[in-house]
Amino acid sequence: MTVAAPLDLAIITGLSGAGRSTAAKCLEDLGWFVVDNLPPALLATMTELGLRSQGAVNRIAVVVDVRGRAFFSDLRATLDTLKARGMQPRVLFLEAADETLVRRFDHVRRPHPLQGEGRVVDGISRERALLAELRGESDLVLDTTDLNVHELRAKIDTAFGQPGGNRLNATVVSFGYKYGLPLDADLVADCRFLPNPHWVAALQPFTGRDPDVRDYVLAQPGAMEFINQYAVLLRLVGEGYVREGKRYLTLAIGCTGGRHRSVAMAEQLASRLAGDGVGVRVVHRDLGRE
Template sequence: MSEEKSTQEILIVTGMSGAGRSTVANTLEDLGWYVVDNLPLSMVKTLADMADKSGGALPQIAAVIDARGRNLYSDIQSTVASLRENATVRVVFLDANNDVLVRRYEQVRRPHPLQLEAGGLLEGIRLERERSGELRASSDVVIDTSDYNVHGLTTHVRDLFSAEDTPGLQLSVMSFGFKYGAPTDVDLMADMRFLPNPFWETDLRSLTGLDGPVKDYVLAQEGAAEFLEHYVASLAPVLAGFQRENKRHAALAIGCTGGKHRSVAMARELADQFAALPGVSVSLRHRDLGRE
């Protein structure tokens, strides 16, 4: 009986210098792929073997390979054939027209890798295109980045390689107490001190926003329901815009005086409502809960 094929996925990302390999590598990494940049082709099989022995810890790996080698086409063909015995393998070739590549190199003021050998920038691009022609023709996915900026290419790569359940935005919601200092590493912040403090209610003082009586008290206060309704409605287009602009991580802080009652209860409620928005995955933590 033959062994069942591994569920491991491998991308070999290659293509013309200046066509966007770094952008693609960064995007794949944000999507959860294990990315190795500038990996020698001879090491790809070793990397795949290590990933296969990781017990499922590295189900998706991407190796970014320089396309300038003289024998790269035949070398990649043999490598892919070997890898496909145990994994799903795709070769992704990035391309752009010569005028775009020249403009990109002139903008960054860096020499093309083959410029010195070929005798000029355009000549270097032409030499690289000649050497990689067979590889481009045989690749599983060819992406012409001529008309893409960084954001457009990122969006296209996400569309191609995102799992169906991959969220567009990871939103971290955190409660905190102003008396311990406001967090500085957040994108958005809301202040719950406009609501009455449960601390002054004797039967609620020892409880926290994780407890039902405190939650009910906070949400029943004048202005609480209106805040929730309007705050979620106002941030929904912001979070959608973050996704369109390929911002994949955002942090929201909800504060009150001590970070024990109002902010905790409201952060929990907001986290639940934001998690219902399309493409948003939410994590929740309470920074100052338990502090005296």
Template sequence: MSETAAPEHREHADFLVVTGMSGAGRSTAANVLEDHGWYVVDNLPPQLIPAMAELASKARDTGAGDLRIAAVVDVRARPFTAHLREGLASVRAFGWSPQLMFLDATDESLVRRFESVRRPHPLQRDGRLLDGILEEREVLGDLRADAHVVIDTSGLNVHQLRRKLTPIVGVQGGPSLRLAVMSFGFKYGVPLDADFVFDMRFLPNPFWVPELRTLTGVDRPVAEYVMSQEGATSFVDRVVAVMDPVTAGYRREGRSYATVAVGCTGGKHRSVAVAQALVERLGDDDVATFVVHRDLGRE
């Protein structure tokens, strides 16, 4: 199976329609698109593509900035194929340059995937699994030939498919990983979405310094106090050293988001100051960092 070039990106907007064989990875493609900042509508009937293009055009024209729109469509039925062609034509009338991405896989790969999840093929009906795959392939044959991008997902797991799709749908030259650095208070519970958790309670608590008690780790006096304590600077240095191979591995594996959680007792002083220090050190050209102070203001 061939793999064609990536769709060219317009200066102001992109409109990508994703379709293909059932079981070839449309859901994974939708997730990758969302991770890279596309506005995605999954399982959109082809008849509604013109309406979606019109709404997106209005948002673009009212100053919404550079928009990237994606519609993941299921066109197993022959009438739907015709509707999709009509929809793509109407999208151009709204000033977009629509591109069609088709996800495909060998019959053998599709059979294995359906058998692994123990689900019938949507077109199988009373026949064999392979009968449904062959019928769908016949229906979609012409559409595949019209696609701007054809991706063969045979033999790829979810993570490998993400890595394959990222150069096509991602912003060229932009960060491939978004890293959240979150401060929190242990007394309010450890964040459920944390990938890494660090405990700042080994540092003296500014709460017991009268002139610092009412301030927070965002304030310079507290930040300077926390970072001047023994072990604070070396801790930040070591976290940065630990996260360097981790973020590199995340990028290789196609992971686009991770959270580093830094906790103290109440999430007001130590964890906030250290999170501020970390977010400035962990970012680079390929890692976009941002800070979240989950429990700041709860006391």
């Protein structure tokens, strides 16, 4: 008896103008078989064809969006059916801020698919409401507001460059509260309870990557206790994510400017996660902005 080759299935969805086409091209470059605008009702058929290909097609990515209109409501039922068959489809959800989406639609001079007789912003609002529940259940949410094409490709490559396993992959993002919260963060931690090296003249010019700043931050009362206890919490959360079939976690840790405390703490936390077997990527979002 011939055993069907294992199959990876990715669903690319999210807001119009947020980068679904770019994500699809990235996956295609990574060797995925990509289908654009496939009605959800045909997902099971596409999966079956992939399983019958005897390994010729073992990674399929499908773009599902509101162009499907009547078909879109069937997506959840189709995903449940696939999971009941032992598949673990990964759902990638792309989004961006309203102002960014409006600017992108203005640039290409095309209407939003849901704006009707209204404005682009009306279509964005309708689509955001329609997809809210799906966003909450997605495996990976990427906010492309501040990403260029190369940065988005790097994130896609990190998430989908290798056939998926059961290991949790985490992106640890340091940030400054003065610049706003990272919109795609699953968890946010605040390290402003620690003394700010900005007010230490010998440390102010440096960053949390420099040994003197790092040692100063980690030596403060509560710093290592925070790391130790938060690592325990993340281990618990990570195990739950894996059990639920979610493989991606974006963890943000912030201080005032995103230069000293959050950078040092993010590096330390990433090291701890890596030691627990988590695939880790570190991003210092606001480093260099001051």
